[in-house]
Amino acid sequence: MTTALDTRAGTVPAARTGRRRRAPGWLAAVPLLAFTVLAFGLPALAMLDGAFTVTDQATGATSYSTANLAASLQGAYLTALVGSVKLSALSAVLGALLGLPLAQAVVTSRFRALREAVLTASGVLANFGGVPLAFAFVATLGNAGVLTRHLGLADRGWDLYSFWGLVIVYLYFLIPLMVLTITPALDGLRTQWREAARNNGATTAQYWRHVALPVLAPSLLGGLVLLFGSAFAAYATAAAMVGSAVPLVTLQIADALSGNVLVGQENVALALSLDMVLVAGLVMAVYLPLQRRSARWLA
Structure with missing residues (x-):
């Protein structure tokens, strides 16, 4: 019974506390990840979209093709x-x-x-x-x-x-x-x-x-x-x-x-x-x- 009480009183809260303490470490990387997505991800997507987009000079219609490549x-x-x-x-x-x-x-x-x-x-x-x-x-x-x-x-x-x-x-x-x-x-x-x-x-x-x-x-x-x-x-x-x-x-x-x-x-x-x-x-x-x-x- 003592072991069970110790487990209930000590080990489980300690594990929960450890998890709570590790969470802010991941949250601290969120601004860096967001900046990376904005600074590199969006330009890369825009470049991919433009590289495969072909515009018809007569009608102005756009379509996806490998003609630019x-x-x-x-x-x-x-x-x-x-x-x-x-x-x-x-x-x-x-x-x-x-x-x-x-x-x-x-x-x-x-x-x-x-x-x-x-x-x-x-x-x-x-x-x-x-x-x-x-x-x-x-x-x-x-x-x-x-x-x-x-x-x-x-x-x-x-x-x-x-x-x-x-x-x-x-x-x-x-x-x-x-x-x-x-x-x-x-x-x-x-x-x-x-x-x-x-x-x-x-x-x-x-x-x-x-x-x-x-x-x-x-x-x-x-x-x-x-x-x-x-x-x-x-x-x-x-x-x-x-x-x-x-x-x-x-x-x-x-x-x-x-x-x-x-x-x-x-x-x-x-x-x-x-x-x-x-x-x-x-x-x-x-x-x-x-x-x-x-x-x-x-x-």
Whole structure:
């Protein structure tokens, strides 16, 4: 009977109290969920609705069809989509190749102030883009830029307003982003691994080939994917620098929305946006498993 009384007097109210205490934790997430639905869910639904909506120019009647998606994968739109993928892939690969040794130099540096300075600068430069970045490069390496005139780059065929010029501009913020991404993984490399490889007669190159790079591979691929997504979504820098000289999907979307090329192509622009979302979804589908695998290795 005592056990029954204790159960009635203590255990059951305690369980009920625990449930009541956990309830406000879920309620606290409701504003965040509501904001997510409003900020991301409604625009996504509007984009889906517009991407599949076709308007008859003669009667004004609307219907659902895949004509906009088909149009977004043809002609100039397909060229722009492929151009964005090429630019993003090349910029991401170069950013990863240049960012890795820089991050390694920072990690192995004995000067703590240098490490903090480089990481702080990388955090600033990784978010420096848009029109200010375009203006800085135009003033420096444009047709009448300071370095262009002093070094005679124009006579050597240099052209900032081209595909390769845009790649160099993108590297300005992709390399710092790679440094920020790969530095925690480099910090996770244990010194015991290097010492064990050295004791077994391995050279530095063999250590990196057989030990460090296989461990860092998920983080490297994850950083590469992240750089690709950042370059793929960039708009303001390319718009301010090259305009329509380099075909990019973000510029095609802006032209279609504003009617610079053809009037009434707003839904095609939404279909192009859906194509970008699908590419970004594929990027995230690759990035998240790599990130989890890297965390297990370096934990």
